[in-house]
Amino acid sequence: MTHIAVLGAGISGVTTAYSLALKGYKVTVFERLRYPAMDTSFANGGQLSACNAEVWNNIGTIVKGLKWMTRRDAPLLMNPKPSWHKYSWMAEFARHITNYRSNTIKTTRMAIAAREHLFRIAEEENIDFDLERRGILHVYHNAEEFEDAKKVNALLVEGGLERNPVTNEEIKSIEPSLKGDYYAGFYTPSDSTGDIHKFTVGLAKACEARGVTFTFDAEVSSITPKEDGVRIDWHDATAPAGVPAEGHSANFDGVVICAGCASRKFAKSVGDRINIYPVKGYSITVNINDENSWHKAPYVSLLDESAKIVTSRLGDKRLRVAGTAEYNGFNRDIRADRIEPLVRWTRENFEIETEHVVPWTGLRPMMPDMMPRVQRGSKPNVYYNTGHGHLGWTLSPITAEMLLELVTHDHPI
Numbered sequence: 001m002t003h004i005a006v007l008g009a010g011i012s013g014v015t016t017a018y019s020l021a022l023k024g025y026k027v028t029v030f031e032r033l034r035y036p037a038m039d040t041s042f043a044n045g046g047q048l049s050a051c052n053a054e055v056w057n058n059i060g061t062i063v064k065g066l067k068w069m070t071r072r073d074a075p076l077l078m079n080p081k082p083s084w085h086k087y088s089w090m091a092e093f094a095r096h097i098t099n100y101r102s103n104t105i106k107t108t109r110m111a112i113a114a115r116e117h118l119f120r121i122a123e124e125e126n127i128d129f130d131l132e133r134r135g136i137l138h139v140y141h142n143a144e145e146f147e148d149a150k151k152v153n154a155l156l157v158e159g160g161l162e163r164n165p166v167t168n169e170e171i172k173s174i175e176p177s178l179k180g181d182y183y184a185g186f187y188t189p190s191d192s193t194g195d196i197h198k199f200t201v202g203l204a205k206a207c208e209a210r211g212v213t214f215t216f217d218a219e220v221s222s223i224t225p226k227e228d229g230v231r232i233d234w235h236d237a238t239a240p241a242g243v244p245a246e247g248h249s250a251n252f253d254g255v256v257i258c259a260g261c262a263s264r265k266f267a268k269s270v271g272d273r274i275n276i277y278p279v280k281g282y283s284i285t286v287n288i289n290d291e292n293s294w295h296k297a298p299y300v301s302l303l304d305e306s307a308k309i310v311t312s313r314l315g316d317k318r319l320r321v322a323g324t325a326e327y328n329g330f331n332r333d334i335r336a337d338r339i340e341p342l343v344r345w346t347r348e349n350f351e352i353e354t355e356h357v358v359p360w361t362g363l364r365p366m367m368p369d370m371m372p373r374v375q376r377g378s379k380p381n382v383y384y385n386t387g388h389g390h391l392g393w394t395l396s397p398i399t400a401e402m403l404l405e406l407v408t409h410d411h412p413i
């Protein structure tokens with residue numbers, strides 16, 4: 001039986017393991033943490049959003065980024081400290097402005113296709129992940145924002161998305177809990193939201209039931225491609241500092257690298273270039289404990305264009321509010337001055353209590369062209385399904401299927 005190793009148990013690794021197992025492959029997943037979905041796939045914005053498929057490679061993003069550089073509460077922030085990786089990544093990001101149009105349309109198509117797989121999996125495996133199928137509402141504060149949004153909308157529509165302009169009155173009737181007034185909006189009824197962590201954990205359980213082995217607390221230290229497969233070396237990630245960790249090694253017919261921001265280093269070690277940069281983001285989870293807040297918190301998912309903040313209602317008792325993009329390397333500090341704007345925005349927009357707020361930060365595994373990498377490596381039996389950036393929750397169910405096609409071509413079942 002063909003045995004495939006999957007590196008990483010985030011959303012991309014677990015969807016990959018599931019697709020492979022369903023097809024009949026023997027699968028082993030390696031994860032350095034103790035449980036699935038503890039890294040970037042833990043507490044993201046929750047949006048399954050074809051409407052957010054626009055890639056960021058445009059002049060507007062760069063101009064806004066430069067303007068925001070001095071504001072500590074800006075939605076986009078860059079630590080100007082010199083770093084070859086950061087600046088070369090940004091230069092590559094700028095070069096992809098020419099692909100803005102085609103990549104936005106491609107991403108929209110993938111996001112639409114992904115939904116069908118996600119809903120099917122959730123239903124077949126009976127995974128409860130606080131799915132809300134009430135659409136996503138983009139709100140804009142002025143004419144300039146809305147005029148830009150119309151151009152983006154034309155690309156999303158070309159990609160096959162049904163997304164309609166709405167007036168301030170319509171915004172209020174779609175989501176009555178919103179306190180403010182808006183210039184206008186766009187509403188995408190077919191988009192939805194859910195808890196990425198609950199889904200990934202549920203899917204990992206379904207994988208186990210289908211024979212997938214999960215090796216947790218296992219820090220993969222090297223991948224060695226061979227003519228007839230690959231060798232994976234790993235050690236116990238829980239060994240105390242200074243104590244040599246017990247090493248292990250095993251052979252597989254192939255490996256799929258789904259290691260989030262660590263994928264770049266693994267790619268480099270096997271002679272490939274997967275230029276992922278960790279783009280930091282923050283979320284807060286507002287625990288809604290009082291009855292008034294239950295009724296006053298939004299169920300329809302929102303995207304506030306000028307604040308670049310998204311919301312997702314996760315069941316009756318939680319509201320996720322997420323945003324910000326920070327270019328600051330592998331920094332995972334939860335900064336109070338980056339959390340405060342999320343709390344403030346929540347208070348300004350809804351009449352809900354923010355007494356119980358859980359802050360979180362995660363690193364988006366972002367490619368310079370903002371397109372995930374689903375491909376073979378240059379060495380035999382090495383594959384990638386990684387680099388999903390700001391849309392990994394939305395896109396993983398389809399990229400797992402795309403990856404499966406490559407593996408079945410090379411290792412027919």
Ligand SMILES: Cc1cc2nc3c(=O)[nH]c(=O)nc-3n(C[C@H](O)[C@H](O)[C@H](O)COP(=O)(O)OP(=O)(O)OC[C@H]3O[C@@H](n4cnc5c(N)ncnc54)[C@H](O)[C@@H]3O)c2cc1C
Pocket residue numbers: 007008009010011012013030031032033037038039040041042043044045046047048049218219220221258259260261262279280281282283310322323361362363364365386387388389390391392393394395
């Ligand atoms: C604030 C924020 C909001 C977001 N909002 C949305 C949203 O609304 N919608 C959306 O679609 N996407 C959103 N995203 C993006 C989405 O969350 C990510 O694209 C997705 O979670 C990435 O999943 P992944 O599996 O590729 O990476 P990860 O979840 O990081 O998984 C990679 C795994 O590899 C493991 N690993 C790494 N190195 C090793 C090693 N040496 N050995 C063993 N294991 C290893 C890690 O521990 C980790 O568990 C958001 C991201 C952030 C930060």
